[in-house]
Amino acid sequence: MDSIVVTGNGPLKGKIPIAGAKNACLTLMPATLLSEEPLTLTNTPRLSDIKTMTELLASLGAEVTQLQDGQVLAMSSHDINNHTAHYDIVRKMRASILVLGPMLARDGHAIVSLPGGCAIGARPVDLHLKALEALGAELDLKDGYVHAKAMKGLRGGTIDFPIVSVGATENALMAATLAKGTTVINNAAREPEIVDLATCLRKMGAQIEGDGTSTITIQGVDRLSGATHPVVTDRIELGTYMLAPAICGGEVELLGGRMDLLAAFCEKLDQAGIDVSETQTGLVVRRRDDVIKAVDVVTEPFPGFPTDLQAQMMALLCTADGTSVLEEKIFENRFMHAPELIRMGARIDVHGGTARVTGVKQLKGAPVMATDLRASVSLILAGLAAQGETVVSRVYHLDRGYEHVVRKLEGVGARIERIKDK
């Protein structure tokens, strides 16, 4: 397994291009199942999760062709000849559950493996299943698989989510586009990735209103056509790299960055003493002064502070002046980066969903281990400003969500290299 070696060094300077959003692409790709006509996505990120989704769609009979070095995905689902998403693919990536709604809407039947948990939590899919039942689907759980049927087709209905779920909102939204009648989704997720999916579905002929708010209304249509759609900028990659100059000092421009994608996050950076300004081409980030101020963070559904940036923010707060309290309200086990940061000299007390971080002068480089996608990049950020060398092992986690992380950080002056496993 490869590792990444980071050596703490001075301020960073330059530009980092931000890719298309992994979490938008992973729901836009299954949307191809809703139409027999070609769906082409541009600005797609080159990530292992995208490869896994490609593998899954191909196993169902869809054609997915990578063009322009993986930045364009030309997809066609004209001949779907298999309606079973197998465990060996689904267990690799939980977003595989997002083929369930589209397959059900298109052909009235689907068998999808339950995804199982992951490092950050149990990650149940009960809300996905309840939503599809509200649209008339009959579901059976057998041998770890969901057997779904809607032989007379799906019908519009009201879906009341007890808690906000991004994936369940996406599954329900895609299924409802071809359901007979009107569907109302209450307490819907409001993430930019939901708006991106709705925008693409409208290009395909879907009738959707209210995306980006808590109530989405969909008028079902008989069929959807093909489309071409650019994937929205990845706000989590954006926020991750905004923290590099925040932690190291200097000034970096994040190309393609938009403030509206991360308002709550930018607000917290401002409180911590980090300046963020919009330019014609993106966002420029620089530290206001030498000291980072401690801030408290609570993760919430959009437009609140994103849970996917909690680990990275913790890396910044490890050397803040004072004590910061981070509350992780979305997932039950998302502080696995804390013990690794402690190995680097951080002072962090974790109790349940709350982490208290008492700032230290400087972190010290150390061998650390990546445990999940966002934890792995928070260790790299910490290593950028630590004294000495940090070796992050198990970086395959990184490859799921960050393309060319070494090249992007080297490009702004970081001392970082990837060591290939022998």
Ligand code: EPZ
């Ligand atoms: C999406 O996961 C993202 N993944 C996650 O990003 C992100 O952290 C999460 O949304 C929250 O923003 C993709 O988009 C591929 P949820 P998802 O359903 O849809 C519970 C990353 O690092 N829940 O909004 O799985 C769940 O356990 C990943 O890129 C149920 O109880 O998240 C969690 O506590 C990590 N039942 C909460 O809801 C369900 O049926 C929010 O989960 C579904 C979810």
